[in-house]
Amino acid sequence: MTSEKINILDKFGKLPAGDYAVGVIAKMNDYEFKIVKFKGDFLWHSHPDTDETFIIMEGTLVMNFRDRKVEVHAGEMIVIPKGVEHKPSSENGYKALLIEPEGVPNTGDVQNEITIAKVEWV
Amino acid sequence: MTSEKINILDKFGKLPAGDYAVGVIAKMNDYEFKIVKFKGDFLWHSHPDTDETFIIMEGTLVMNFRDRKVEVHAGEMIVIPKGVEHKPSSENGYKALLIEPEGVPNTGDVQNEITIAKVEWV
Numbered sequence: 001m002t003s004e005k006i007n008i009l010d011k012f013g014k015l016p017a018g019d020y021a022v023g024v025i026a027k028m029n030d031y032e033f034k035i036v037k038f039k040g041d042f043l044w045h046s047h048p049d050t051d052e053t054f055i056i057m058e059g060t061l062v063m064n065f066r067d068r069k070v071e072v073h074a075g076e077m078i079v080i081p082k083g084v085e086h087k088p089s090s091e092n093g094y095k096a097l098l099i100e101p102e103g104v105p106n107t108g109d110v111q112n113e114i115t116i117a118k119v120e121w122v
Numbered sequence: 123m124t125s126e127k128i129n130i131l132d133k134f135g136k137l138p139a140g141d142y143a144v145g146v147i148a149k150m151n152d153y154e155f156k157i158v159k160f161k162g163d164f165l166w167h168s169h170p171d172t173d174e175t176f177i178i179m180e181g182t183l184v185m186n187f188r189d190r191k192v193e194v195h196a197g198e199m200i201v202i203p204k205g206v207e208h209k210p211s212s213e214n215g216y217k218a219l220l221i222e223p224e225g226v227p228n229t230g231d232v233q234n235e236i237t238i239a240k241v242e243w244v
Binding site for chain 1: 125126127128129130131148149150153155173174175177185187192194197198199200201203204208219221222
């Protein structure tokens with residue numbers, strides 16, 4: 001833990017190329033701040049033990065719920081309640097700051113080929 | 123808890139006029155997202171039980187530590203570690219998103235006339 005400042009958008013330059021990447025940029029107590037970039041259709045999943053927060057930095061995240069969808073633009077945030085099924089998607093891609101407890105799996109209750117075992121610091 | 127999106131900058135319009143105001147805009151588990159606007163010199167304090175995160179939305183926060191100071195600009199964030207003395211200041215004012223556990227007092231270990239007993243939702 002340090003108290004250095006972090007430029008959020010600059011950190012995206014540290015992520016690998018591609019439509020999906022995640023990296024940890026800061027820790028607060030047992031919570032992590034992660035940057036995520038994503039383009040495409042993610043999978044339906046939920047996080048049975050925790051809420052999860054997205055703060056959109058660039059682009060638009062379409063957050064699909066079973067009964068509706070919410071378009072979240074740069075400068076907006078959304079908290080996904082614990083246990084609620086959701087499917088992020090984005091036609092043109094988005095960059096977001098993701099806040100959740102350390103160790104929460106990206107695919108929640110689902111495990112498949114895009115599940116990330118451990119998100120690295122960038 | 124809902125899963126509505128929140129426009130962070132728009133929420134500042136709900137704060138009362140003046141150089142210092144704080145409002146809660148979202149909750150994630152037992153953490154709160156607060157908006158804060160501040161201009162001037164805050165007081166030296168620390169939070170003995172928790173880290174605290176500032177994400178700067180507009181302007182510049184000068185975060186003073188006992189041995190140095192850090193200028194945090196819009197688009198940057200800083201995590202103040204638990205127990206570390208700090209004094210926020212800003213000549214021209216800043217707007218920030220503040221993330222910390224519910225109920226953490228704004229003046230930390232110090233109690234005086236600017237201590238806010240309970241931060242209201244906006």
